[in-house]
Amino acid sequence: MASEKGVVLLDFWVSPFGQRVRIALAEKGVDYEYQEQNLAEKSPLLLKSNPVHKKIPVLIHDGKPVCESLIIVQYIDEVWSDKYPILPSDPYARAQARFWADFVDKKMYECGTKLWKLKGEAQEEANKEMIDILKLLEAELGDKKYFGGEAFGFVDITFVPFTSWFYSYETFGNFKVEEVAPKLVAWTKRCMERESVAKTLYDPIKVYEFVCFLKKRYGIE
Template identity: 65%
Template sequence: MANNEVILLDFWPSMFGMRLRIALAEKEIKYENKEQDLWNKSPLLLQMNPIYKKVPVLIHNGKPICESIIGVEYIDEVWKDKAPLLPSDPYERAQARFWADYIDKKLYDSARKIWATKGEEQEAGKKDFIEVLKVLEGVLGDKPYFGGDNFGFVDIALIGFYTWFYAYETYGNFSTEAECPKFVSWAKRCMQRESVAKSLPDQHKVYEFIQWLRQKIGIE
């Protein structure tokens, strides 16, 4: 495709931004990453996502695509010649969308309670978080990836959260590996992929960011 300008408005610890970074890396698409300050939002971000004013935003030839999962689907549809991310079978594709939606609806909120609250609310968040991971473990089964032998859509939807796990475990005082060993094996498998390894920040760097965030919102 001629005149292919791809820009990503992103914020480095965002597990949602990581989805687009991985999808672009899987497809070997060159793009310009424009890091955003979420406490001082740029005119470009406000122009490209006036409804939610959030990252990530994928800008393709001047046109914005908002919401990370929609962005991953867009990348898969536009650059369809390499590394398909969604299954070709309509039923399997619908299932992949269902589980990506489940991750967005269930995992983020429970995970946030682990690092952003204390006491009973934190404990409830931890309990919900582990339950969600156990459900996802059941979906994964004995397959290498959620799409079977091929790394794909659901893996991309989920793996970005893994960089936050050190913080979740530290603040929640639990071990993911003890609770959900299959999940951790899957995550380590994903991390061996170059597209994932180069798209995800270090867990300890994310932990330092969350420490700062906890102070900013008045928990510490």
Template identity: 80%
Template sequence: MASEKGVMLLDYWVSPFGQRARIALAEKGVEYVYKEENLGQKSELLLKSNPVHKKIPVLIHDGKPVCESLIIVEYIDDVWSDKAPLLPSDPYQRAQARFWADFVDKKVYDCGTRLWKLKGDEQEAAKKEMIEILQLLEAQLGDKKYFGGDTFGFIDVAFIPFTNWFYSYETCGNFSIEEVAPKLVAWAKRCMERESVAKTLYDPKKVYEFVCTLKKRFGVE
């Protein structure tokens, strides 16, 4: 097992991407220093650690930075491999887990942003797309406890942070996720029973307050 000495996470409280790293670290029982970033005035450490994208999260382990949330989660899984494996051992299942985590990356965040940022027909199109995305993910989940089966794993870590944005998506888009994807809502409740998730995710209404500040900033209201 690698030394836990010198583990730091550069992050921002509401970021679903940073929350992935926090959940993975909690699942592994890794102690670390949390450094909250001011995204309006990024620290020199963040700019030095992620000079290409200049974004959070960044995991710094023994002075070496690791960037991009899914890569960070894989790194955590590889380094602290003796506890709570997140990726399956079977190569095909690993590939499938990476595919669906990438699907979440490419689809959910972008579509959710359009839901609160746009109005009228464009917002309606975003709502329709979000419902299709959620129903695809629900079909992938099926009747399983978690996306990988009975074990909380990589896809769950990738997707669960977005569920505390569900209230914002519903409120902005005027629809019910429980009506269009009830199995996803039940899955989210199961995940929230895990200490790693419950201690990381914020109250959905607090997230919505944050969304409202963004709406004001972008002149959406």
């Protein structure tokens, strides 16, 4: 059994990337110290732990930092391998899970940011892109309980934090997730029944208020 000595998470409350790590740690039952970070004035520990990207989340285990959320989640799965498996054991299924997690990683946040940052035709293009992303993910989910089948796993952990941003995306993008991808909404409800998810994600209204704060901060009307 892996040691849990000195498990520290450097994170920011609303970050979907950090929330992935929190969900993974919860699924594994790992006790850790949470250190909220001020991203406007980054701490010496954060800068020391992630000198390349200078971003959260960072998991520090026995004094050794691990950066980038998908890498951290895989690290957690490998280190605490005797507990709830996050990645499938089959090599092909594992490769597919990594592919879709990478898809979410590269598409959701960037496109979602465009929805509240841009206006006019550029926003309309972002709107279409987001709908296409959601439809692709819904097609991959199909009629399965979770993306990996019956087991809540890597793709679910990667994607589910963004569901608390859906209200913001809908509001600024002028569409309804339930209309374009109803199976994703049903999947979201199933995920929220898990304690690891329910205790990690924030109310969509609070996330929306944070996005409005960002818009004011960046002078976006």
